[in-house]
Amino acid sequence: MPSVRGGLLGPARVRTPRSVPPGLEERAAIRLPRSASTNAELREKSRERILAAALEVFAEKGYEAASISDVTERAGVSRGLVTYYFPGKTRLAAELLDRWLDGIAGIIELPGTADERLAGIIDGALMAAASTLPIQRLAISLMMQPGTHPVFAEVEAAKSARLSQVEDAIRSIFAARGAPDPTVEEMLLRATLEGITVKMAIYPSTFPLEAIRHRLYAGYALPTPTTPLPIHSPPPDRLRAH
Structure with missing residues (x-):
């Protein structure tokens, strides 16, 4: 439970078809008249795609080395769409x-x-x-x-x-x-x-x-668990990074 002051987002790599320039679908979605609920759903999907990409990029490169361009490429969206929702890497x-x-x-x-x-x-x-x-x-x-x-x-x-x-x-x-x-x-x-x-x-x-x-x-004097957690857990030996 890292710091009190934690499945979040799985890997999400969305590829734009080669015949469609990156960001074109988003721009078209903005131009076409849609209901408020449909627009809200599209915005939420775009945000989730960007956040999933950011998490992947930050995990692979580290926060300091990662860039908005990296996130844009990974998400398969326009840079403008990323900065529209998140004006800066810190956000x-x-x-x-x-x-x-x-x-x-x-x-x-x-x-x-x-x-x-x-x-x-x-x-x-x-x-x-x-x-x-x-x-x-x-x-x-x-x-x-x-x-x-x-x-x-x-x-x-x-x-x-x-x-x-x-x-x-x-x-x-x-x-x-x-x-x-x-x-x-x-x-x-x-x-x-x-x-x-x-x-x-x-x-x-x-x-x-x-x-x-x-x-x-x-x-903590709790009853011994009878069912293991559904995760990989090797027997105790030595901690080594791989």
């Missing part, structure tokens, strides 16, 4: 971070007892760490690099009220479990899950996520 990153933080917030919206909710948070964070590596890596990068940390701080500030609800929800779980200091417990859980996410981003093929999951359950 693309901010939108991706915004959705990532929404994903974190969604993890705690679980029913059940305090133990069931805690187990759900652990599983949700581990699943996010394993299944959304591109956005996890982007978020970690933006948080830690001096040149991009302000982008992360801006998005985090905009989400402050929602993220405070997340913190309070986790603290209420620990309070219900009888923890003497729910605030410290919430911070410790968050730091633990953040560390796991970083390790997964670096060592996705060798990190023993299922074994770590069992250890977390035991550490």
Whole structure:
């Protein structure tokens, strides 16, 4: 659960037919009279295509090395369309971070007892760490690099009220479990899950996520999970990047 202040967008590569210049379809769509709902749907599809392309490009090249031209080419749209929706590379990153933080917030919206909710948070964070590596890596990068940390701080500030609800929800779980200091417990859980996410981003093929999951359950005196998470998880050995 990288930073409290996470499936997002799958790879989306849309190729414009060779006989149609890039951006022509979008310009035609703007010229033709359409209903408000149809126009809204087209705008949303264009935004999603651009965001999916941006996530791919940022993951492959890194945020600093990537350019709007790279995103434009990957999305198969005109540069003008990209800058219309996202006037600058930082706005693309901010939108991706915004959705990532929404994903974190969604993890705690679980029913059940305090133990069931805690187990759900652990599983949700581990699943996010394993299944959304591109956005996890982007978020970690933006948080830690001096040149991009302000982008992360801006998005985090905009989400402050929602993220405070997340913190309070986790603290209420620990309070219900009888923890003497729910605030410290919430911070410790968050730091633990953040560390796991970083390790997964670096060592996705060798990190023993299922074994770590069992250890977390035991550490919080939760019932041993009977069903493994539907993700690749090698047995514990040595962490090596590939």
